[in-house]
Amino acid sequence: MKVLNPEQAKRRTLLLRLNILIGFIVFIASVVLLISGEYSSLAERKEADEFYNVIAIGSLLYMAFIWFACNISRPFWKAGSSKED
Helix, strand or coil: CCCCCHHHHHHHHHHHHHHHHHHHHHHHHHHHHHHHCCCCCHHHHHHHHHHHHHHHHHHHHHHHHHHHHHHHHHHHHCCCCCCCC
């Protein structure tokens, strides 16, 4: 993996953290809609609940994937950050 200069490493870290924040916002929005939704019928409620559950689980998986990508690839971004004995 390519070693980045400090400015590029900061930008990449910021971009990944913003992606985690976006995933968290989507998760919170889907949970709020799941809790506060008003439905005219039981079938409509089940359909909406299934949709919001998929969105919530998908956003959690997205956040986990981005977090792993950020933490696993970070040592390769900065020169001299890897421990060599």
